[in-house]
Amino acid sequence: MIQSKGYAAQSAETDLAPWNFERREVGPHDIEIEILYCGVCHTDLHAIKNDWFPGIFPLVPGHEIVGKVASIGAHVTKFKIGDLAGVGVMVDSCRNCEDCNNGQEQFCQVSAVQTYNNLGKDGKPVYGGYSNNNVVNEDFAHHISEKLDLAAVAPLLCAGITTYSPLRKWKVGKGHKLGVVGLGGLGHMGVKFGIAFGAEVTVLSTSESKREDAKLLGAHHFVVTKKPDEVAAVTGKFDFILDTVAADHDVNLYLPLLRTNGTFITVGMPVEPFHVPSFSLASGNKTVTGSGAGGLPETQEMLDFCAEHNIVSDIELIDIKDIHASFDRMLKGDVRYRFVIDMKTLNS
Ligand code: NAP
Numbered sequence: 001m002i003q004s005k006g007y008a009a010q011s012a013e014t015d016l017a018p019w020n021f022e023r024r025e026v027g028p029h030d031i032e033i034e035i036l037y038c039g040v041c042h043t044d045l046h047a048i049k050n051d052w053f054p055g056i057f058p059l060v061p062g063h064e065i066v067g068k069v070a071s072i073g074a075h076v077t078k079f080k081i082g083d084l085a086g087v088g089v090m091v092d093s094c095r096n097c098e099d100c101n102n103g104q105e106q107f108c109q110v111s112a113v114q115t116y117n118n119l120g121k122d123g124k125p126v127y128g129g130y131s132n133n134n135v136v137n138e139d140f141a142h143h144i145s146e147k148l149d150l151a152a153v154a155p156l157l158c159a160g161i162t163t164y165s166p167l168r169k170w171k172v173g174k175g176h177k178l179g180v181v182g183l184g185g186l187g188h189m190g191v192k193f194g195i196a197f198g199a200e201v202t203v204l205s206t207s208e209s210k211r212e213d214a215k216l217l218g219a220h221h222f223v224v225t226k227k228p229d230e231v232a233a234v235t236g237k238f239d240f241i242l243d244t245v246a247a248d249h250d251v252n253l254y255l256p257l258l259r260t261n262g263t264f265i266t267v268g269m270p271v272e273p274f275h276v277p278s279f280s281l282a283s284g285n286k287t288v289t290g291s292g293a294g295g296l297p298e299t300q301e302m303l304d305f306c307a308e309h310n311i312v313s314d315i316e317l318i319d320i321k322d323i324h325a326s327f328d329r330m331l332k333g334d335v336r337y338r339f340v341i342d343m344k345t346l347n348s
């Protein structure tokens with residue numbers, strides 16, 4: 001077995017703390033990654049707090065993983081030792097069902113394995129990226145360009161693909177007005193991709209303090225959703241709204257901001273279900289839809305697009321010991337715009 005050390009929650013009631021554990025041996029099609037950086041996704045916090053469902057504890061979160069290939073199995077062809085590699089929200093699937101064949105392995109109906117809080121095909125729990133290494137099948141690791149700042153690439157593996165995928169699916173681009181709700185980890189990537197695809201982007205935020213940052217990110221407009229006059233001024237304006245909010249909130253504030261035939265895409269995953277009166281959808285032929293991460297081919301496409309267009313996440317690099325202070329700030333919407341753990345700090 002491979003020896004690993006990381007930070008784990010032993011239960012939903014305890015904080016993350018150092019934990020030594022084992023991962024499987026490197027199989028013929030596996031690579032071992034020495035993890036250098038791991039992004040802190042709001043999903044990590046939902047998971048260790050059992051927000052959605054009871055977790056598998058001890059739980060090592062982290063699904064925005066980048067690092068260097070430290071060893072490879074005998075049949076690995078995609079990577080060599082020393083290559084950069086990234087792992088996102090999943091580490092295995094059946095590769096044979098309709099979803100896998102469509103490049104949407106994240107929805108594999110047979111044996112999808114999430115990066116953490118899940119059981120691997122061997123029936124044992126898998127552990128995420130708040131740790132010094134990981135062992136994954138080579139198909140589920142992605143090539144990372146040497147051109148970009150590696151720490152700032154880490155969030156692309158979840159926040160990046162989760163916003164890239166729906167904007168591509170709905171062909172958001174030139175001539176479209178896009179509203180992005182919530183300027184956090186996912187939201188700021190939604191803004192960057194919206195701009196890169198040619199849309200006119202408005203940030204819809206609860207935080208007046210993010211107005212200047214939104215401009216620096218390239219957003220064309222900024223609306224504070226706590227100010228009724230600012231909200232009223234954008235009624236009927238948007239072709240698309242991308243909702244990235246992690247906390248429970250009333251989406252009926254945003255639906256009137258769509259134009260006729262407009263589309264509301266939720267990628268945020270609050271605990272409580274949305275309540276949407278059918279009248280607000282029927283009136284204006286509005287669509288409410290969702291999107292979950294992205295498949296393997298599209299994740300590599302997104303990483304290549306980012307390398308070509310010099311897109312990375314705006315990050316605050318943190319010491320792993322400060323993870324709970326970072327979670328507290330994340331809960332207050334005070335993250336500019338993704339915390340990334342410097343894995344060197346595991347040893348200090
Ligand atoms: P985050 O960094 O905490 O960002 C969420 C943002 O939402 C905050 O920065 C804040 O922005 C806004 N917000 C917070 N509380 C709010 C409230 N009560 N009402 C309105 N806005 C509020 O979180 P994240 O990592 O981007 O993740 C966002 C959500 O996406 C989480 O639920 C996560 O689990 C989910 N997620 C889904 C997928 C998927 O596959 N669909 C993948 C990854 C994550 P402002 O200050 O600008 O208002």
Ligand code: ZN
Pocket residue numbers: 041042043044063158159
């Ligand atoms: Zn995530």
